Amino acid sequence: MSALHIKKGATRHSAYNLRPNFSDVQERHTIAVLVENEPGVLARVIGLFSGRGYNIESLTVAEVDHTGHLSRITIVTTGTPQVIEQIKAQLGRIVSVHEVHDLTVEGPSVERELAMLKVVGDGEKRVEALRLADIFRANVVDSTLNSFVFEITGAPDKIDAFADLMRPLGLAEIARTGVAALLRGD
Template identity: 60%
Template sequence: MSMLDERPSERHVLTVTVDNDPGILAKIAGLFTARGYNIDSLTVADISENHRVSRITIVTQGPPQVIDQIQAQLERLIPVHKVEDLTELGPHVERELALVKVAGRGDSRVEAMRVAGVFRAKVVDTTTQSFVFEITGAPAKIDSFVALMRELGLVEVGRTGIVGMMRGVG
């Protein structure tokens, strides 16, 4: 084990602006795989009017020196325009969307609706036996909502992954 691997792991949110070329996502994921680091969350979206540029948001964990190395290697890839470590740059906003299916009848159904109201989750589908809630917010908020729903009849969870953006102008 190297000295780099012995340093404490920190959570980082990286945004990578890239040309919307086939294979770029595989190249980026390969950088993480080659170093044995996991991608905790990955989102990709087209951000240009002409569909030529995409933004990839990656949440990962690692010692600061390893994150710096990954960032430097990402910047060297040809179709990459910009790499930012939002965690290092300062105050930023992180959001995620989840669909949460909960089964229940009677009191558990009423309690699931009450909890959903507290978390500002919306009902997007309902049957006599289940609800599907839509919830958006910081990842910790969604984690808390899912944990409470586990006790009330959680059936299934689908999460989009985290998107992040720096606060302020610039």
């Protein structure tokens, strides 16, 4: 991921496109933020979004570099191009933030999300749920005589599609991790 070496806040060649094309179209962007893994850092990022009125569609965070004390936050957000540029610039000025990458701009990227779905039912519905799970390459991670817990990984819309199919078959509960994303290639 060579793009990771771009310096924070540099020039028009940087991740901060200082000459954006302003339009009113709402865009969906996936932003990866490398942060110092320290107490309160997530609150800083979330506080920025709530304080300035930006959207968060999904947000995931975990430590990715134990020795460097770095965590990676992946945020899916929507906004006009001007708002997206502001989000990146505002993230960049948080002192604990090391790097900001707009994977939607720097892409192509791959996005994956993990979900667990509890489906309760018996008879034909139970058989149908299992068959659909197979088609979607979902795994059964827990089973009782009248329920399954499926584990499924994929792009968010694949999970949406699977959840929609499970709903009439007895979908009782769903837990989603939110999106993790990486740029394609080296």
